[in-house]
């Protein structure tokens with residue numbers, strides 16, 4: 390394997406958490422172990438990333454110490470001279486980056502953000518519509534085991550059996566039949582471009598509020614590597630920690646006409662005080678995402694995913710929808726005769742971190758499904774390029790084969806090769 394010399398992305402100092410080590414060595418050791426794990430492994434979970442050292446610093450500041458229920462200029466606590474500015478900065482940067490009328494940066498994470506959307510636009514028992522979880526949707530898009538599928542009447546669309554793509558005519562038929570109050574598009578295992586204009590036409594015809602959940606692709610949208618839903622959707626919901634590469638948090642953006650309803654639903658409808666240290670770190674991430682090199686990052690994420698998909702296809706893997714347009718690849722392992730969970734666990738032993746995942750029309754149970762889901766946001770943050778993806782596909786191939794035959798030495802050999810490559814590409818924000 391020939392690998393070109395990497396540009397180091399971070400060289401953090403040793404002895405990184407002295408106060409923590411002195412106060413709680415047990416916890417400090419765990420943090421150190423996680424840092425090592427993140428540094429040494431090839432992390433392919435598409436919803437994960439490496440935040441920058443600046444984002445890490447912002448999320449560990451004394452902003453943590455403040456309570457600030459309410460919104461800038463309208464708080465229920467005094468002493469908000471600085472916090473108001475932090476939250477305004479984050480909101481302004483979100484609006485500027487995505488071109489949205491309004492941004493609420495307070496949701497604690499993606500699920501509370503989506504719950505706030507229901508609170509704003511629906512009553513318990515109302516019909517809501519989203520993509521089914523096993524088809525690539527999210528729990529909070531009305532799936533039965535989630536509050537969103539039990540407090541509301543969730544109707545669900547999927548993808549076509551033959552090509553793994555969304556059938557927009559089918560979505561339209563279902564929406565016109567069911568007349569949902571809220572229609573969600575987006576998901577967690579969708580490898581293809583979402584046609585937001587088509588969803589907007591359907592929502593308008595059906596009289597539904599259209600919510601684009603771009604948690605997975607927010608960084609691609611910000612970097613111009615996926616079309617933006619902002620011109621089409623009433624509300625855009627996103628986490629901030631996936632391709633957007635910020636702290637664990639979320640944002641809701643919407644048209645001006647919905648701003649009051651969304652703000653009221655987040656606070657006081659659903660949440661108490663915002664996590665100000667997270668708001669600050671979101672502001673930093675949005676600042677980073679507005680820089681020209683983030684555009685390059687977003688496009689490289691997609692180029693890497695395509696190259697990885699090609700490498701897997703060349704080795705005979707079956708991919709849902711036949712490939713990818715974005716940051717993720719959904720692999721159906723049925724023809725390899727290895728359950729997804731067995732493969733994911735073997736890959737983990739080989740230093741390659743993925744998650745097992747249902748594939749559309751999966752005959753297996755969600756806790757041991759037929760597929761694995763892999764993505765390129767993290768490895769791209771470490772500086773890997775399309776030229777590296779054939780090696781990654783080769784490691785996945787060898788590990789999946791070893792999973793079937795129980796060949797632990799083969800997994801150990803892959804792990805050593807992975808560690809060697811990762812050592813040459815330091816992780817942002819982690820010790821080298």
Ligand code: DSN
Nearest residue numbers: 436499527577578604
């Ligand atoms: N956001 C989901 C994921 O894609 O991992 C989990 O809810």
